Amino acid sequence: MAMALETRAAYTTWCRDILFEDDIVIAAGLLQKALNLHLIAIYDRIGLKELLKTPQTVEQLAAALGYIDSASITLEAMLQRLSSRYPFVEKCEAENTVKFKHNARIPKYASELEFVEQELSGLGENYNATIEFLKFGNDRFEYALRDDPEFLDRILSGRESEWKDLWFRATNVDPLQNVHGIMGAMAIDGLFESGDILEIGGGTGNGIRNLLELLDKKGELDRVNRYTFTDISQKFIMSTRHEILANYPSLKTEWRFVDLNVPINKQQIEDESVDLIYAVNAAHVAKDIVAFLKSCRETLRPGGRVVFSERIRLDPMDMAPRELTLNLSIYHRTAAYRNSTYRPMHCYLSTENWMHVLHLAGFSEAECCPELEELQDSFPDQYAAVVTAVK
Numbered sequence: 001m002a003m004a005l006e007t008r009a010a011y012t013t014w015c016r017d018i019l020f021e022d023d024i025v026i027a028a029g030l031l032q033k034a035l036n037l038h039l040i041a042i043y044d045r046i047g048l049k050e051l052l053k054t055p056q057t058v059e060q061l062a063a064a065l066g067y068i069d070s071a072s073i074t075l076e077a078m079l080q081r082l083s084s085r086y087p088f089v090e091k092c093e094a095e096n097t098v099k100f101k102h103n104a105r106i107p108k109y110a111s112e113l114e115f116v117e118q119e120l121s122g123l124g125e126n127y128n129a130t131i132e133f134l135k136f137g138n139d140r141f142e143y144a145l146r147d148d149p150e151f152l153d154r155i156l157s158g159r160e161s162e163w164k165d166l167w168f169r170a171t172n173v174d175p176l177q178n179v180h181g182i183m184g185a186m187a188i189d190g191l192f193e194s195g196d197i198l199e200i201g202g203g204t205g206n207g208i209r210n211l212l213e214l215l216d217k218k219g220e221l222d223r224v225n226r227y228t229f230t231d232i233s234q235k236f237i238m239s240t241r242h243e244i245l246a247n248y249p250s251l252k253t254e255w256r257f258v259d260l261n262v263p264i265n266k267q268q269i270e271d272e273s274v275d276l277i278y279a280v281n282a283a284h285v286a287k288d289i290v291a292f293l294k295s296c297r298e299t300l301r302p303g304g305r306v307v308f309s310e311r312i313r314l315d316p317m318d319m320a321p322r323e324l325t326l327n328l329s330i331y332h333r334t335a336a337y338r339n340s341t342y343r344p345m346h347c348y349l350s351t352e353n354w355m356h357v358l359h360l361a362g363f364s365e366a367e368c369c370p371e372l373e374e375l376q377d378s379f380p381d382q383y384a385a386v387v388t389a390v391k
């Protein structure tokens with residue numbers, strides 16, 4: 001772990017041979033299965049068999065179920081995924097309108113889901129955090145989309161004290177999530193010499209924690225001239241600040257509110273004032289992704305770099321497991337001005353989408369690490385990558 005990975009090929013080898021241990025590869029596969037089974041359970045419970053006897057658009061379905069309008073995005077992701085894998089629900093496209101129709105018997109799911117959860121749990125205690133987060137999404141599906149549409153947004157920004165631990169565990173304890181912070185840290189170690197770092201959407205701290213741990217282990221904390229940690233949740237900023245200042249009292253830090261949907265230079269951060277903009281699973285939150293990237297570019301000094309450690313879509317239209325729960329939040333659903341070429345779905349992008357938007361924002365040397373094609377055989381459900389580019 002101590003060497004710097006300066007080339008994409010070396011980074012790929014490190015991911016394949018060291019980072020993606022068997023438990024990660026197995027857990028990612030099990031999680032895909034768990035998602036399918038949870039979605040079948042929800043389909044069954046909310047009565048889509050009846051409602052889809054005649055083909056319906058997702059907007060019609062959201063209205064029939066009494067859900068908030070934007071729940072159509074949640075239903076779309078769900079039905080898109082199920083219809084691409086099972087015959088019991090069918091996607092019908094006619095005259096530019098997509099509808100879904102119930103077709104055949106709903107498969108059994110309860111005992112298989114229990115089995116998949118046992119297998120996941122058997123991989124290690126921390127995988128219980130993976131299970132909990134999906135189960136929570138299944139349990140609260142109707143409540144979040146119908147009764148209390150801001151419920152998930154409050155949890156994801158630390159405003160529901162009862163569920164604070166759930167979100168912390170989902171972003172930091174779950175090994176499939178912690179991998180994102182480890183990957184970002186290794187990429188920065190290889191690509192960034194030294195200077196001022198701005199972290200966007202730093203939240204519960206997966207990015208800063210893993211990066212400082214790595215630099216500290218190497219005795220190279222002095223490569224960070226100043227670390228500006230930002231988020232839109234004051235609670236997350238305060239709790240991460242508390243932890244980091246206790247562990248790294250001499251590090252020069254700033255702790256700020258920054259909304260990535262507002263130009264950065266309108267939030268008391270000057271143009272050309274940082275050398276690295278870092279985000280772990282946060283850049284995809286941008287509604288207008290190209291505008292956000294242009295603002296990042298303006299904030300960087302010449303030669304500066306963005307590093308985004310991201311959940312990526314291997315298939316640009318396929319729902320990811322965590323979206324079972326994340327799609328219950330307004331911010332995740334509405335995080336996209338869609339574009340048929342570079343953002344066909346909300347929120348997460350594919351690597352091709354990332355290369356496209358970085359180019360549109362004027363960046364050069366855009367790269368996605370690791371080389372996903374190289375990992376196809378050893379890790380078919382690979383889902384994490386670092387997207388980087390230079391001003």
Ligand SMILES: C[S@@+](CC[C@H](N)C(=O)[O-])C[C@H]1O[C@@H](n2cnc3c(N)ncnc32)[C@H](O)[C@@H]1O
Pocket residue numbers: 156157171172200201202203204205206207231232233236258259260261279280281282285331
């Ligand atoms: C999936 S979490 C990732 C948090 C952290 N980077 C980690 O990996 O532990 C996304 C983060 O983006 C933040 N966020 C949501 N909307 C935002 C916005 N408009 N501007 C900045 N941050 C935002 C949330 O508060 C949350 O902390």
